[in-house]
Amino acid sequence: MISFELSRHLEATVKKLSSMEVSVVKQKELPYGVQLSLTGYGSSCRINLYHSKKKGNSVVQAGGDKSLLELILGQVKSVAEYSVSVPPGLRAGSDEAGKGDYFGPLVVAAVACRQSTANALTAIGVGDSKKLSAAKVRELYEKITLMSDVSYSVCSISPREYNRLFDAFKRQGKNSLDTLAMAHGRAFGDLFTEGEEPDGVVVDKFCEMKRLSPWLTIPVSKVELRVRAEDSEPVVAAASIIARSVYLDELARLSSLCGIALIPGAGAPVDRLGKKLVQLNGDDILLETAKFHFANTNRII
Numbered sequence: 230m231i232s233f234e235l236s237r238h239l240e241a242t243v244k245k246l247s248s249m250e251v252s253v254v255k256q257k258e259l260p261y262g263v264q265l266s267l268t269g270y271g272s273s274c275r276i277n278l279y280h281s282k283k284k285g286n287s288v289v290q291a292g293g294d295k296s297l298l299e300l301i302l303g304q305v306k307s308v309a310e311y312s313v314s315v316p317p318g319l320r321a322g323s324d325e326a327g328k329g330d331y332f333g334p335l336v337v338a339a340v341a342c343r344q345s346t347a348n349a350l351t352a353i354g355v356g357d358s359k360k361l362s363a364a365k366v367r368e369l370y371e372k373i374t375l376m377s378d379v380s381y382s383v384c385s386i387s388p389r390e391y392n393r394l395f396d397a398f399k400r401q402g403k404n405s406l407d408t409l410a411m412a413h414g415r416a417f418g419d420l421f422t423e424g425e426e427p428d429g430v431v432v433d434k435f436c437e438m439k440r441l442s443p444w445l446t447i448p449v450s451k452v453e454l455r456v457r458a459e460d461s462e463p464v465v466a467a468a469s470i471i472a473r474s475v476y477l478d479e480l481a482r483l484s485s486l487c488g489i490a491l492i493p494g495a496g497a498p499v500d501r502l503g504k505k506l507v508q509l510n511g512d513d514i515l516l517e518t519a520k521f522h523f524a525n526t527n528r529i530i
Contacts, residue, residue, distance in 0.1 A: 318428035322465035339416035370474035414444025503529035
């Protein structure tokens with residue numbers, strides 16, 4: 230099985246090759262590595278990718294056209310050091326759900342575990358929740374939350390509380406990202422007891438550190454903001470699944486309260502549903518079920 234670190238090395242390498250207009254025609258797993266058969270510029274060659282704890286990532290030529298190999302190795306070796314060093318101890322990460330959804334709460338989850346458990350998360354299929362069906366999200370949620378070596382916490386902000394916070398932050402010259410930053414801070418605060426610190430923390434980047442840092446109780450020096458972190462960090466992917474599962478459950482609960490099946494998103498179908506909801510319950514129902522500052526509100530009312 231390809232390790233998590235090697236899979237990241239492979240992903241970055243393939244992306245670099247694609248930008249060079251070099252295609253991967255075959256991929257073969259090797260002991261501690263993977264071999265790529267490549268074509269480009271009318272020629273073909275092979276390279277081997279490896280990862281070890283001692284040497285990190287490496288790229289080795291494995292035969293074929295020498296000119297193409299020289300071109301590829303000159304570019305691809307530069308990605309061999311791309312990998313962010315992963316602390317060997319306790320790792321933590323956070324992600325959110327509901328941020329771009331008109332109906333339902335804003336949910337942030339934080340997850341912490343050791344490296345061996347992070348590998349186990351990858352092995353059971355943990356990944357970006359946005360790419361998974363609702364059924365798969367709920368299935369993985371059950372598996373993750375039953376793992377004895379995984380700690381997690383959830384900060385779920387109901388639409389009514391979200392709208393109150395948004396108005397309060399707006400009066401201070403702030404916006405919805407400050408509400409989200411506060412939720413991430415709360416999730417980490419609930420995850421770690423006073424004085425307890427992880428060895429490394431990854432947050433799916435949604436803002437700059439200066440907006441997030443006032444809400445953190447863990448050292449900022451240990452926090453990395455990473456774009457699309459759920460694609461490269463198992464604890465963030467696990468957090469995204471937990472947050473999404475909680476969001477879907479809360480959306481279902483709100484649906485039962487208002488008598489209409491609410492849906493995620495913020496497009497035209499949501500507007501049509503919102504108009505039906507208001508017709509049944511009046512305008513105030515949006516304060517209980519939706520993020521009122523979204524443009525959907527003006528289109529619905």
